[in-house]
Amino acid sequence: MSEPAELDLPVDGGTLRVLxxxxxxxxxxAAHGITASGMAFRAVARRLPEEWSLFAPDLRGRGGSADAPGPYGLDRHAADLCRLAEDLGAGRPVVLAGHSMGAYVALRAAVRGPGLFGGLLLVDGGLPLPVPPGADLDEILDTTLGPALARLGRTxxxxxxxxDFFRSxxxxxxxxxxxxxxxxxxxLTGPRGARRSKAREEAVRHDGRDLLASADLCAAGLTRLTGPALLLHAPLGLLGQEPPMLGAAAVERWTGPSGSLPGExxxxxxxxxxxxxxxAGTVAERLAALGE
Structure with missing residues (x-):
């Protein structure tokens, strides 16, 4: 597979870089995670059948969209996905996927524009996250994201x-x-000797707080899904060990006998x-199957 084409496609107030x-x-x-970029879907895309094209935007504040205007927030990203789906689909539903935070964005987009999407694949995200009342959301972000967030303030x-930072x-x-x-x-971006991540910390923190505070909206969205959907989840978490990002109770609640979301x-x-x-090969297979 050749490297992706980099497109600048219109959204409200500007453009997004789309791979x-x-x-x-x-x-x-496909929508990526909180500190990631559209390149996170490279492994999945190259395993899709030849009849597919996968469009992976860099969400506002990340990658080639780092300078896209705010405000940030899950609703803003969901509106961007709907605009892209409307333009790219040209009247035909597209299959929608999201990983991590991108799964929450994809869920909101699917609820916002159900006629735009022919299927929804949630990859290790999209279920309500338990947050104690009155908790310091920035403290939770610092604890859970760990190295992923720490690198944003470094050169x-x-x-x-x-x-090598990632290899460790x-x-x-x-x-x-x-x-x-x-x-x-x-x-990577920045001058020689002071290289840094393209992701903007203010965008990451804004979206992270929004995600942590939106458990009720997430639950409501899951109950409103009307098209085919599937959750794929991992047994290990952000540091490669237990606990997983999606806890067993949440997975059972939404994919078990009393839930409405198939899970794997x-x-x-x-x-x-x-x-x-x-x-990534399994993710590609499930994504293509949703489009059948």
Missing amino acids: RFGRGPRIAL YGTDRAYV HPALGPEWNTDIEAYVRYD LIEGTNHYTILLGAA
């Missing part, structure tokens, strides 16, 4: 130093591959490698 993988007529649209002397991550280093490295290198545990994966590792 297009593939040239097929069938369209998938790195070389590209290799930035790559306990969830990524043991399963390092060319897709992970391409994802990491795409995120992808064994041997963590929060990142479910998308960036060998399991």
Whole structure:
């Protein structure tokens, strides 16, 4: 697979950088995680059948959309996905996917514009997260995101130093591959000697607080889904160990006998490698199946 085409597509108030993988007529649209970029879907895209094209936008405040105007927030990102789906689908529903925070954005988009989407794939995200009343949301973000958030305030002397930072991550280093490295290198910006992530910390924190405060909206969205949907979830979490991002109680609540969302545990994966590792083939298969 060749590297993606980089497009600048219109949304409210400006444009978003959108990565297009593939040239097929069938369209998938995919939303990435909170500090990530559209390049997170490289491994999935290259495993899709040839008749597919996967469009992966860099959400506002990330990647090539780092300078896209605010405000941020899950509703803003969902509106952007709906605009992209309307334009890319040209009257035909597209299949929608989201990973991590992108799953929550995709869920809101599916509820906001149900006629735009022919299926919804949630990858290790999209279920309400339990947050104690009165909790400090920024403190929760610092605790849960850990290295992913800490890197946003740092600079790195070389590209290799930035790559090595990721290679030391306990969830990524043991399963390092060319897709992970391409994802990491795409995120680099800044002058020589002061390289940094493209992601803006203010966007990440704004969206993180929004996500943590929206459990009720998330639950309401799940109950309003009308089209085909599937949750894929990992047994290990953001640091490559237990607990997983989506707890057993939440998964059982929404995918068990009393729930309405089909779910599938992808064994041997963590929060990142479910998308960036060998399991990307399974994600691609499930995504294509939703479009049948």
